[in-house]
Amino acid sequence: MRFAFHKMHGLGNDFVVIDARGERIAITRDRARAIADRHTGIGCDQLILLEPSETADLRMRIFNADGGEVEQCGNALRCVAELTRAERIETAGGVVAAMTEGASITIDMGAPRFEWDRIPLAYPLDTADVPAAWDALEHGSAVNVGNPHIIFFVADLDAVSLDELGPRIEHDPLFPDRVNVNVAQVTGSSALRLRVWERGAGLTRACGTGACASAVAAIRRGLVRSPVAVSLPGGELDIAWSPGGTIRMSGSATHVFVGEAELEAFG
Template sequence: MTRQFHKMHGLGNDFVILDGRTQAVAMTAELARALADRQLGIGCDQLILLEPSTIADVKMRIWNHDGGEVESCGNASRCVVALTGAETLETSGGIVAGSSKGSGVEVDLPAPRFGWDDIPLSYPMDTARLPMAWGPLTHPLALSVGNPHVVFFVPDERIIELDELGPSIEHDPAFPDRINVNVAALREGDIYLRTWERGSGLTLACGTGACATAVAAIVQKMVTSPVRVHMRGGELTITWAPGETIRMQGPATHVFKGEIELEQFA
């Protein structure tokens, strides 16, 4: 059976989007991994499946490049809002509100959580300064913005060998659900960020990573809200105050649509 898909990206963080609202798609880890394969499939960082929702305009499910299903994706949220016109998205990480904003899209992610069991960690620790280190990366702040993140502030994010350090941090036993790893530097009041995404590796941009890093910088009084977060694929504007949800504004780009026979990947 031929199914239509859309290829979209947010700052180079790219997605294959399948619409299962009127005709269900039996997604599995194996199928998601096959579709995400850049040589043998369509190719993407994350596979997005839209489903009916009883509590929002649409339900959005997310599989990383390795086939693991995850809770939240900020860049994908903007793309789904742009594609469908939905104003509310149901995700495993909470309800995301969205709307067009000038030439881009703004989404409103759930308020960050800082409890060790909210992230989660394997045992109680001070999430504002984890007593942990991996080479030059030490004492990160840990939080959940719908999915789990650690944030390291460094003098220059460009010189950190994140392709080597990222996997060991992601799979550290302290993080039972694995973890997204952010290294960031401050220059002229803006944040410059690189992210190792669990299940996807280094990507051109990470929306929830930008949100987590902005929140961490605001909590530590390094920057004021709103703040621009620069990544290899471009920049996002993040707005947050303690006790509030996180607003993220940036582009959502439709690349092409196509058709594929899912059975050939089963």
């Protein structure tokens, strides 16, 4: 069986997008991992599968490079909105609204969740100032924005060995569903620099949900004011949030090419 796919990226966070709204395409964990492999597959940070939805314009399923299916991906939402012009997109993390204005796409990511059991954590802790440390990373803030994040604010972003600390924190027993690890540096009254170790994908050039979670955590701590310009290795996202409201993420999405492949070649 041959299938068509779109290669897209949001600030360098890249995706293989398969539109299965007209024909069912079976994606297993092993198949997703094989497609995502950059040496023997098509190559991507996440595989995105589009399916029909009863509650929105379409359903978006997200598979990380390790094959695991996850709840949410902000950069992929912008890419799907750019590709399909969908205004309501169903994900495992909930239904989100999308608005396209020229080259900028805004996603309403919903309200952040701060309760320890909604992150989730293994046991009750203060999510605004988590009393745990991994080497120099301590006093993190835990936020769920459709998927779980912990954010550490540091004085020197480049001094953090995130490639070593990221997987340790991701798999720590404190996080029963694992966690995305964000390290942020405040660079202005409404500006952050950010690096992200993404759960199941590793270091990434950009993470939309990480930008949302980090901006929310910084606003919650009084470190910045909304809207926040979040600078990632792949580019910049604008995040707006007021306590009690929903998060609005704005940024670009890029369509790279269309291709075809044999499904059976990936297991």
